[in-house]
Amino acid sequence: MGGGEVTGRPTAEQIESLFVGTSPRYTRVQVAELSAVPQDLTERIWRALGFATLADDAVAFTDADVTALRRVRAMMDGGLLDDQTVVRMARALGQTTARLAQWQAEIMIGAMLDPDQPPTDADLAAILETSSRLLPDFERVLVHVWRAQLAAAGTRLLAITDLTEEVVPNRLTLAVGFADLVSFTQVSRELDERALAELVEGFESRASDVVASHGGRLVKTLGDEVLFTAADPRTAAAIALELVEVIRRYGPQVRIGLAYGPVLPMMGDVFGTTVNLAARLTAIARPGAIIVDGELAEAVAQTPGMAVTRIRRRPARGLGVVQPYVLRRA
Template sequence: MGGRETSGRPTAEQIEHTFVGSPPRYTRVQVAKMAEVPQDLTERIWRALGFATLADDAVAFTDADVAALKRVRAMMESGLLDDRAVIRMARALGQTTARLAQWQAEIMIGAMLDPAQPPTDADLAAILETSRQLLPDFEQVLIHVWRAQLAAAGTRLLAIADITEEVVPTRVTLAVGFADLVSFTRVSRELDERGLADLVEGFESRASDVVAAHGGRLVKTLGDEVLFIAADPRAAAAIALELVDAIQRDGPDVRIGLAYGPVLPMMGDVFGTTVNLAARLTAIARPGTIIIDSGLADAVTGAPGTEVTRIRRRPARGLGLVQPYVLRRA
């Protein structure tokens, strides 16, 4: 297609040419041989990136694939990365970009198609042509944002290292929060598909904005629930208080559990007893309330604009009796 508009239904070859460029020329055996990377490692990288294993005679790899594998080989030969690090990097790249690509495709389709009408071949061709026009600029923006996020991640690690004396600590002390939409199952039955999508996207976007505004990090979203972290417990409290206000303005109630303690960061996620405790506190919380643990209560007591109230001890599955507190605005 390469710059020429078409009114016919786009083919798989046209889509691949638009986004990848060079056509497939090589089998998986040939691409490994040309890049001088062992065949088994090439296949492990391909699977880690999230792509299916192809037949030996399937022509599916391009010159760009060869060039990318040569770069991987150069990093390994220089001693910068070993096999294990390469596979972990490939998995992180594959999972993140797969979600990004799917999300972007859905945004483009939603912006350009009338949901009440079935798409025509011309509609699909127009989406592909618009994507082709936006691709160069978006590629540059993507690289810029990725570099900025790397800088932010590096800054966070330095701040943690100042406390723990470890650049990449096995455990760090963080505030962990879960925010959960109340009665999501019931509400979802009352909405059509578009209404449900708007509800979930609105919740996730508002949560993302609030968390970022206070210097926290949104770890993951689970439809009716978000998980966030913050190095500063008072920032986590501010996030929770603002989230309750922001979500309630749109109708549904939200409940939040916060805990402060050691966590294990791994694969962009966080694990450990503190994370489990935050989840259990969320289950205890009533609609529109924030329940925190004693660690976070100690850290935020006396902070301007906040009020901490001790309530009766509760059993938490897998954790025994816990001492919860209610966090409110003063």
């Protein structure tokens, strides 16, 4: 491993040596000069990646940082990226990988440590040693999955262009769904921390599996709630119907709201009136029920195995009075 075998409590330097590979050699002024990237841009990139601003004389950058910034410089010189796009890409990369790294670290620690016993120095050293052996394979799998996700994103965009007559830049027509665990606040008070974590992870993992199996996209998870999208409203309806059944078998119940219409994709999330409407429909749904808007109800009305029933009009905060429908299996 990069700093020799760890026998005692790992140090910050040993951890950095393992995962980064090279030791810090440069200040932020030097790394800007060596990479030929303006210092103000390097600082914006560093902040966008999620790292703290350092003093001018702090030696914190490595040869790998210089190499990465030189690649950025080459893309900019080739006219492929401008300053704003570079910073936006850096923010997307930083926020996503920060969550990924934290999540993976928690998984490794949970798998290797006894939750009922405080970790010893030997335990921590063993985690670091195991990480050093797994790191090369993790890195290769990460790149492969990232490429596959890029392909999936491109395929979804292609499907949207096939379903709509016109595609407006930065505006898509999608089915949006919220699935919300019923009585989560009350249940969370009755569970200890470990049981609550198992409840949330169980809900999110099952929801993720259902969404993925139908070719939808899980946009984000919020503990007791998931947000998903699908290019085809019938796909979103199929996801919602299966979600209700899968989560019911698991234990708790969910309520789901679906809406179909224009959305604004931004920073990996989706925004707009359609998203707000789906959230409002979720709020009025009863446990185990799926409430949809008129656009989605019309799209699935003739779909075999699905039935929609109009219910009384309801006020929806910020949206006026809406006409909801209940979606069920036929």
